[in-house]
Amino acid sequence: SQQGEEDPQALSIQEGENATMNCSYKTSINNLQWYRQNSGRGLVHLILIRSNEREKHSGRLRVTLDTSKKSSSLLITASRAADTASYFCATDKGNTPLVFGKGTRLSVIA
Amino acid sequence: DAGVIQSPRHEVTEMGQEVTLRCKPISGHNSLFWYRQTMMRGLELLIYFNNNVPIDDSGMPEDRFSAKMPNASFSTLKIQPSEPRDSAVYFCASSPSRSSGELFFGEGSRLTVL
Numbered sequence: 001s002q003q004g005e006e007d008p009q010a011l012s013i014q015e016g017e018n019a020t021m022n023c024s025y026k027t028s029i030n031n032l033q034w035y036r037q038n039s040g041r042g043l044v045h046l047i048l049i050r051s052n053e054r055e056k057h058s059g060r061l062r063v064t065l066d067t068s069k070k071s072s073s074l075l076i077t078a079s080r081a082a083d084t085a086s087y088f089c090a091t092d093k094g095n096t097p098l099v100f101g102k103g104t105r106l107s108v109i110a
Numbered sequence: 111d112a113g114v115i116q117s118p119r120h121e122v123t124e125m126g127q128e129v130t131l132r133c134k135p136i137s138g139h140n141s142l143f144w145y146r147q148t149m150m151r152g153l154e155l156l157i158y159f160n161n162n163v164p165i166d167d168s169g170m171p172e173d174r175f176s177a178k179m180p181n182a183s184f185s186t187l188k189i190q191p192s193e194p195r196d197s198a199v200y201f202c203a204s205s206p207s208r209s210s211g212e213l214f215f216g217e218g219s220r221l222t223v224l
Contacts, residue, residue, distance in 0.1 A: 031211055033211065033212070035213075041217055041218075042114075042201060042203075042215035042216050042217045042218055043153075043201070043203075043213070043215045044215070045212045045213065045214070048211050048212060088153070090213075092211075097143055097155050097158050097166070098143075098155075098213060099155065100145075100152060100153040101152065102152035102153075103152065
């Protein structure tokens with residue numbers, strides 16, 4: 001399975017700190033995406049990184065991809081209480097649907 | 111655009127009853143996906159459609175589950191008969207194309223089977 005696995009399962013930090021979440025996957029991929037899910041809501045797309053890219057930024061988000069290690073990381077800088085949510089990585093092989101990991105639950109304490 | 115619209119948001123039913131979940135994708139999106147989310151198994155893909163045609167239903171757990179997409183603006187996921195282990199949040203998502211990348215999710219239908 002190419003399912004991504006996020007690490008850690010849960011993370012609790014103070015507001016203003018940086019949060020780093022990791023994702024590992026098993027097979028070669030075309031794209032890797034990160035999604036966010038607030039409690040009781042649907043998933044919302046954050047960022048997509050292609051297999052030929054190594055790093056991507058979007059606002060306070062920084063995503064890295066290491067295809068040799070089959071891993072990705074999501075960094076949220078200067079975290080806020082509103083960043084409290086679950087974060088999922090998802091992978092695809094091109095013309096295949098996304099396969100999601102089980103997510104990291106992030107709690108940002110004000 | 112209103113986004114992906116799912117109904118009902120919450121459904122409580124008794125074992126053996128038929129359950130129908132509904133989804134309206136974003137207008138112009140050609141691909142539609144049904145996922146199921148549980149604490150134990152995370153997000154699982156059940157089935158997806160491209161241009162209203164089912165492409166892969168290998169994730170549908172049993173014959174009790176069926177999905178249809180009669181037109182580009184409507185899809186249903188039916189469970190008959192329902193069982194307690196079907197309790198989960200069911201998400202519909204749409205995408206401009208099968209390989210465009212980003213999925214747009216609805217808010218989900220939380221199903222509880224007693």
